[in-house]
Amino acid sequence: MSAIALTPLDLALAAVLVAALAVLSYASSLGLERQVLISALRTTVQLLLVGLVLRSLFESEGLSWLVGVASIMLLVAGREVLARQARPLAGSWGFSVGTLSMFISSFSITVFALVLLIGATPWYLPQYAIPLLGMLLGNTMNGVALGMGRFTESAHRERAVIEGRLLLGQTREEATSDLRRESVRTGMVPILNSMAAAGIVSLPGMMTGQILAGSPPTEAVKYQILIMFLIASGTGFGVLVSVWLTAHRLFDDRHRLRLDRLR
């Protein structure tokens, strides 16, 4: 059994719903209509384009193409992490800390899964590599943005407490221990919640997609469990690394809080 193909008319009917939402927003002056329409347009254009890119990528099977696409995904995710923070690190640090953290966790876990768990030939078969990396990057990006954002904002707000602790002779690690714990927790809560609710409240997207495409539910479930574990560990490692690097950057070697290093 293969999936029932969608016609442009099906998509157009679904788009009517979004348009209705925009009209409702306008009528009740929520001011969201512009954002709703632009986001819907972006989704359409971006996904149509990526469909074309993926089709040629799947046909080419070259490692260099894959690396190129993966790098673009990473850089865009890095920009997104930066854009979501109210007070990011100043200079190139804001971009590089997030990007590096996502690179370390998402890329290494994707390679781990491709080589040791899935074992396609060649191991970088784009049909597996790109969706896997996409799901990992997407979730890690959310976690890293939340974790870094929480740390920088709290450091800014709780400056008096952090400096009060430093003045009592605490090290930068001791003075930020609560803050780092809260930030890591903030970054990891979404994925922990979705693991806890998976299957009962929500049917995760990938599994739903596989079932719609005709895979037996038991096979789809196995893939979904694998993905959940990968996403959880990828997000967790990414958040840990990013919060650690952010905390490191916000202090100098004399254990001074350097809020001047925030934008």
Add this chain to the structure above:
Amino acid sequence: MAFEVDSLRFLDRGPVDIVVEPSECVSIMGASGSGKTLLLRALADLDPHEGRVCLDDTSCAEVPAPKWRCQVGMLPAESAWWADTLAPHFPQDLSAVMLEPFGFEADALTWTIQRLSTGERQRLAIARLLVRGPKVLLLDEPTASLDPDNVDRMETLLTRYRMEHNAPVLWVSHDPEQASRVATRHFELRDGRLLERP
């Protein structure tokens, strides 16, 4: 155990030079915004600065920063508290009787921070600093939020600490009468320079 400051520059202020002898207290006054707090922060190595700050011939740069701040104890104008109760803010081996001179009973350590008044917090912040035994005190308006009785009590305690520990003390105050009560030499911070007042 003298506290020596040599050509200290911080932000756009300085150079500041001063030597505070063991068990000597100097007062520092100055208009608001003149940088009194910034001076203390630089001395506690909480802000970047240039020049030499020495305690007993050991310069700040030779000591790890946390250790320097244990020796050079700064009391910020507003005390910061991070746990729910008092106990985590004090050394674990603190015997509760040590809080008595500050006007607190033995069970005070179990109190929650929320129920403390501003004045109580300030007295406890002074206690928290002194029980750690710093060798130098940098006090930023230590009694600004206290009633007259407690101003008295804290002045006496801080003076006793200074004598018993031979500690140099820099006392920032906006009250000339207090300055003349607690300090023997008086300085004013003006245009980024520290000038001795008669």
